Amino acid sequence: MNAERRLAALRRRLSDEQEGAAFLVTLPVNMRYLTGFEGLFDEGIAAACLVTSDIARFYTDFRYAEAANAAAEGTPWAVHIQKESMYVEVCQELLADGMQTLVIEDSVPFGRFKFLSEQFTGRVTVVSQWIEELRQIKEKAEVEAISRAAALTDAAFDHILGVVAPGMREIDVAIELEGFMRRSGSEGLAFDSIVASGPNSARPHAGVTDRVIGPGEFLKLDFGARVDGYCSDMTRTVVVGAASDRHRAVYEAVLEANLAAIAGARAGMAGSEIDAVARTLLTAKGYGENFGHGLGHGVGLAVHELPSVGRMSRPPVRSGSVITIEPGVYLPGFGGVRIEDLVVVEDGGVRLLSHSSKDLIEL
Ligand code: ZN
Ligand code: ZN
Numbered sequence: 001m002n003a004e005r006r007l008a009a010l011r012r013r014l015s016d017e018q019e020g021a022a023f024l025v026t027l028p029v030n031m032r033y034l035t036g037f038e039g040l041f042d043e044g045i046a047a048a049c050l051v052t053s054d055i056a057r058f059y060t061d062f063r064y065a066e067a068a069n070a071a072a073e074g075t076p077w078a079v080h081i082q083k084e085s086m087y088v089e090v091c092q093e094l095l096a097d098g099m100q101t102l103v104i105e106d107s108v109p110f111g112r113f114k115f116l117s118e119q120f121t122g123r124v125t126v127v128s129q130w131i132e133e134l135r136q137i138k139e140k141a142e143v144e145a146i147s148r149a150a151a152l153t154d155a156a157f158d159h160i161l162g163v164v165a166p167g168m169r170e171i172d173v174a175i176e177l178e179g180f181m182r183r184s185g186s187e188g189l190a191f192d193s194i195v196a197s198g199p200n201s202a203r204p205h206a207g208v209t210d211r212v213i214g215p216g217e218f219l220k221l222d223f224g225a226r227v228d229g230y231c232s233d234m235t236r237t238v239v240v241g242a243a244s245d246r247h248r249a250v251y252e253a254v255l256e257a258n259l260a261a262i263a264g265a266r267a268g269m270a271g272s273e274i275d276a277v278a279r280t281l282l283t284a285k286g287y288g289e290n291f292g293h294g295l296g297h298g299v300g301l302a303v304h305e306l307p308s309v310g311r312m313s314r315p316p317v318r319s320g321s322v323i324t325i326e327p328g329v330y331l332p333g334f335g336g337v338r339i340e341d342l343v344v345v346e347d348g349g350v351r352l353l354s355h356s357s358k359d360l361i362e363l
Contacts, residue, residue, distance in 0.1 A: 001036050001141065003075035006134065007056055010034065013130050014103070015053060021101035021125075022094050024116075025049040026108060029301045030131040031058075032229060037071040039064050049077075050090055052099070059086050087112070091119035103127055129306065136298050136306040137320040142230060143344050143353075146299065146322050149190065149232035150342050150353040152225035156180045157236055157356045164363050166215040166240055170195040173221070174208040181225045190224030190231035191303045201237065202336040204293055204328060215241030218335035219363075224303060231303040233324055234354045235340035238361040250287075250329050250337050251360045257281045257327035258339040258358065261295060265325070265343070265350045271295075271313025278327040279311070287329045290336075296324040299342060321345045322353070 014023050025031055026048045032038060034049055035058055047060040047068075058077045060068045068079045082089055094102060100122045104113065108126070117124045138146070159180045164173055174195040181189070196206035198217035206220075213219060222235040237254075239247050257278035264277040275295040282291045294310025299322050307317045309324075317323060326340030339358055343350040 002139065003034065003036060003077065006034055007051065007076050009134050010051055010131065011053060013134075014051065017127070018101055018103050018125065020053070020099075021103050022055070022099050023051045023103040023127075023130075024090060025051065025105060025131065026112070027105055027131075030105070030135075033131060033135055033301055035071060035075065035077050037064075037068055038229065039067045045086075048086055048090065050094075059090065061086070087116060088119055091116065095121060101125060105130075132306050135300055137318060138300060138322055138344070142300065143320075143322060145228040145230035146232060146342065146344075147353050149186070149225040149227040149230055150234065150355075152181050152184050152186050152227065153223065153232045153234045154354065154356045155184060156223065156225070157221065157234070160221065161238070161361065161363065164213070164219065164238070164240060166213055168213050169210045170197055170200070170208050170213065171210050173213070173219075174223075177221065177223055181223075184225075186225035186227065187229070188226050190226050190233060194220065194222035194235075196220045196336075197240070198335055199333055202330045202332050202334060204330055204336065204338070213240050216244065217241070218247065218337060220336060220338060222338065222340065229301050231299050231301070232342055232353070233299050233303055233340065234342060234356065235326055235328075235338045236356055236358070236361075237337040237339065238363055240363050243360060243362050246334070248360065250331065250335075253282060253285045253287055254327050254329050254337045254339050255358055255360075257291075258325055258341065261325045261327065262341065262343060262350055262352070265317070265323075265345065267319035267321075267345050267347055268316050271307055271309040271315065271317055272311055274309050274317060274325075275311055275313065278325070282327060282329060290329045290331060291327060292330070293328065296326050296340075298323050317345055319345055319347050323350075325350075 197213040201218040201220040224233040261278040296309035298305040328338030330336035341354040
């Protein structure tokens with residue numbers, strides 16, 4: 001990662017919009033993006049990054065001192081180990097420097113906002129998504145980490161096809177998928193897996209239950225690995241046993257929407273325009289009401305990040321973003337199909353990072 005470049009980009013935003021102010025970053029994923037430091041376990045309590053036009057200070061406590069100093073080496077960040085209360089120290093130091101404005105992220109919990117407003121006698125102002133907007137354009141190394149996470153996801157899917165059989169429980173499939181990814185080098189899970197069989201597959205964000213998977217049912221698998229902090233996210237839906245005509249009709253409609261959106265997506269299109277490519281097709285087939293979520297989302301250090309690719313997503317999706325394309329059709333009581341790929345947006349179109357087969361698989 002290039003900590004200098006990321007810090008410089010943030011300082012430009014700060015001087016453009018709040019000249020002379022200090023920006024306090026406390027969202028762990030944003031601190032990791034800025035500093036590369038991985039060990040932020042207690043959200044907003046164990047660490048904070050303070051940025052002004054000439055300060056780049058990483059506050060943490062005794063528990064993380066050694067790791068923070070090692071991570072900061074060769075970066076513009078100076079590590080500051082808090083003595084008693086990190087936020088009190090930050091506010092006192094800024095006031096002593098004559099700082100008038102403290103900028104914080106809108107993800108700050110209300111209790112912390114209140115505390116900072118009491119401690120900092122200048123102006124406390126809240127901004128939205130400054131670092132999230134930087135994060136949405138990936139560097140080459142970030143795309144490579146996501147690709148490696150996607151490759152682990154592909155390998156896990158390939159593995160699970162040889163394991164799933166009627167009579168297994170959803171939870172057994174999830175444990176096998178997750179164990180495979182961990183054994184193959186995933187740092188953890190990108191998010192809680194979805195393994196949803198039969199009628200459960202009609203719930204877009206079903207979790208994992210102890211339901212026994214029966215023959216002639218959809219099995220929807222949505223899961224992701226993590227490499228160097230970066231997530232992957234993929235969904236495949238298979239039929240356990242033989243597919244019926246109804247299974248095939250739904251599957252083919254969703255696959256057509258997935259392929260059309262991948263073929264049609266271009267850098268510069270609004271998220272809503274990419275969404276519309278898939279939605280128009282599914283609506284024409286009578287499934288418009290059954291596709292009740294957005295087409296996709298950005299993926300990076302967080303599994304859901306900018307840019308958003310939904311019906312209301314007006315901002316353009318820019319070259320260098322990594323997004324999902326995940327149309328789905330959900331038929332209550334019967335089942336649902338989602339086919340989700342991870343892609344990187346490039347100038348000429350999108351490049352697939354997920355490589356698992358999308359043919360209808362009958363197990
Ligand atoms: Zn997913
Ligand atoms: Zn997703």
